[in-house]
Amino acid sequence: MNLYATFRSRFAQAMQAPAFIDPDGRIFSYADLDELSARFAALLRMRGVQPDDRVVVQVEKSIGAVALYLACLRVGAIYIPLNTAYTPAELDYFISDAEPALVVLSKPREVAAPHMAVLGEQASSPFWAEAIAAPADEAIAPRTPGDIAAILYTSGTTGRSKGAMLSIGNLVSNAETLVKLWGFGPKDVLLHALPIFHVHGLFIALHCAFLSAIPCIFLPKFDAAQIRALLPRATVLMGVPTFYTRLLALPEFAAADCASMRLFISGSAPLLAETHRAFEARTGMKVLERYGMTEAGMITSNPLDGERIAGTVGYALPEVSLRIADENGKHLARGEPGVIEIKGPNVFKGYWRMPEKTAQEFRADGYFITGDVAIENEDGRVSIVGRAKDLIIAGGYNIYPKEIEDVLDAVEGVAESAVIGVPHPDLGEAVVAIVVAKKDAEPSEQELQAAAAAQLARFKHPRRIIVTSDLPRNAMGKVQKNVLRQTYADVFKA
Numbered sequence: 001m002n003l004y005a006t007f008r009s010r011f012a013q014a015m016q017a018p019a020f021i022d023p024d025g026r027i028f029s030y031a032d033l034d035e036l037s038a039r040f041a042a043l044l045r046m047r048g049v050q051p052d053d054r055v056v057v058q059v060e061k062s063i064g065a066v067a068l069y070l071a072c073l074r075v076g077a078i079y080i081p082l083n084t085a086y087t088p089a090e091l092d093y094f095i096s097d098a099e100p101a102l103v104v105l106s107k108p109r110e111v112a113a114p115h116m117a118v119l120g121e122q123a124s125s126p127f128w129a130e131a132i133a134a135p136a137d138e139a140i141a142p143r144t145p146g147d148i149a150a151i152l153y154t155s156g157t158t159g160r161s162k163g164a165m166l167s168i169g170n171l172v173s174n175a176e177t178l179v180k181l182w183g184f185g186p187k188d189v190l191l192h193a194l195p196i197f198h199v200h201g202l203f204i205a206l207h208c209a210f211l212s213a214i215p216c217i218f219l220p221k222f223d224a225a226q227i228r229a230l231l232p233r234a235t236v237l238m239g240v241p242t243f244y245t246r247l248l249a250l251p252e253f254a255a256a257d258c259a260s261m262r263l264f265i266s267g268s269a270p271l272l273a274e275t276h277r278a279f280e281a282r283t284g285m286k287v288l289e290r291y292g293m294t295e296a297g298m299i300t301s302n303p304l305d306g307e308r309i310a311g312t313v314g315y316a317l318p319e320v321s322l323r324i325a326d327e328n329g330k331h332l333a334r335g336e337p338g339v340i341e342i343k344g345p346n347v348f349k350g351y352w353r354m355p356e357k358t359a360q361e362f363r364a365d366g367y368f369i370t371g372d373v374a375i376e377n378e379d380g381r382v383s384i385v386g387r388a389k390d391l392i393i394a395g396g397y398n399i400y401p402k403e404i405e406d407v408l409d410a411v412e413g414v415a416e417s418a419v420i421g422v423p424h425p426d427l428g429e430a431v432v433a434i435v436v437a438k439k440d441a442e443p444s445e446q447e448l449q450a451a452a453a454a455q456l457a458r459f460k461h462p463r464r465i466i467v468t469s470d471l472p473r474n475a476m477g478k479v480q481k482n483v484l485r486q487t488y489a490d491v492f493k494a
């Protein structure tokens with residue numbers, strides 16, 4: 001069982017059908033994708049990449065990047081995609097942790113790995129050009145469902161990023177479930193504007209498309225006006241809540257734009273009930289909100305046919321056992337808020353080379369502790385009401401305050417800092433840093449931003465830095481972030 005072989009078995013009957021359509025209407029067929037991925041597979045093998053070797057990839061979104069992902073599956077290598085916004089310092093950490101056989105980047109750079117290759121957005125970029133010239137290697141490595149197909153890094157509250165190991169079985173079962181649950185069929189066209197270095201754009205969107213042998217209109221990034229122009233050629237859009245608030249911000253966006261659309265899906269961050277209602281008022285369509293996590297793919301979903309309720313994330317997927325528990329893992333009664341714990345074929349195989357961290361995140365009976373706080377109502381519908389983890393989600397990107405606090409605390413003149421997420425009209429939440437200066441010191445905002453810029457990806461930089469004399473603490477001496485979140489809740493209000 002190889003994940004690529006599973007995809008191929010689905011689109012084999014439709015090889016000449018489009019896999020990707022670019023905004024100008026150019027078509028890249030499933031046959032083209034099959035061939036390009038076989039050529040990339042040849043290059044991987046030529047560079048000595050073996051089954052279970054890691055391949056770290058930090059490149060712009062392109063069809064070539066998708067073919068490279070599929071080539072890793074063909075070879076049985078473990079694919080590790082990284083956010084293109086990561087700085088060299090962040091990239092070096094991932095390389096040292098993953099110990100890849102090959103690193104593929106957008107620009108050449110020295111890396112601590114046996115091989116480095118450069119893949120641009122165009123077929124003329126070096127690795128892509130080399131692939132086109134290489135003889136295709138059609139071989140597909142035999143794999144088992146428990147084999148790891150990909151590692152996706154997700155940050156931890158302790159600062160160090162953890163690599164979530166996703167098996168072939170995890171990915172296939174989740175994608176098969178979603179194809180059925182969301183009613184994908186041969187007439188669908190998926191509008192794809194998400195990045196492909198996260199579970200949402202890479203696995204949820206692309207796997208549903210490949211298993212259904214349907215085309216993706218493949219866009220390098222999200223642009224509201226472009227999406228509006230392309231909606232009449234599509235049937236399904238998957239996005240983060242910012243997609244929907246930005247579409248609604250276009251005064252001309254209207255029901256007529258959505259005439260061919262059958263489904264708008266939102267996830268990765270909470271969709272405000274007011275956005276859900278405003279979208280329905282404007283288009284007559286209810287966004288289908290679902291909830292997921294890197295470690296488990298999709299976990300719950302509002303129904304395709306039943307009622308989609310604003311502010312809820314729907315029901316546990318058919319294969320997922322979900323319970324709401326207190327901090328000791330005690331199962332709580334329906335209606336009581338607690339942490340979501342889950343079990344099922346979608347739940348990952350653990351954190352790469354972190355057996356102790358993995359063990360901490362699971363209960364003795366095998367349930368994974370998500371850290372999301374929710375209420376389950378009498379009929380099993382889940383509403384997320386908070387987070388037990390110190391996490392900010394801005395525009396669908398996860399940001400761990402500890403990582404930013406560590407950088408700010410190291411700046412001369414800083415005594416301590418607290419980083420929080422506060423409501424933001426475009427991103428849902430945005431990063432605010434509250435900094436306490438040492439006695440007689442006055443660290444400037446410029447110095448603090450420069451420290452962030454040197455080490456952290458742009459999306460993690462504080463959008464506002466507030467220097468204050470002290471931080472609110474509880475009786476145990478712990479910083480009360482909830483108090484800070486209340487104090488600064490209106491910082492981004494217009």
Ligand code: MCA
Pocket residue numbers: 193194195198199200201221222240242243267268269291292293294297298394395396397398427458459460
């Ligand atoms: C870009 N910037 C951001 C973000 N994106 N800052 C904070 N949070 C962000 N998400 C920065 C840029 O570097 C830029 O910096 C400035 O903000 C303005 O950029 P803009 O052009 O407006 O941004 P954009 O390129 O339009 O991107 C916004 C976006 C994008 C469309 C919301 O971030 C996006 O596609 N997000 C989706 C993320 C995602 O796929 N998440 C899924 C992971 P400067 O000011 O210097 O110019 S979660 C997951 O996979 C689980 C399983 C799940 O449930 O789905």
Ligand code: AMP
Pocket residue numbers: 154199266267268269270271289290291292293294295313370372384387393397398
């Ligand atoms: P990631 O680790 O990037 O996969 O992000 C997963 C986290 O995103 C979850 O643990 C939730 O906190 C959050 N999330 C995903 N979907 C939703 C949703 N529909 N509503 C609220 N939070 C969500």
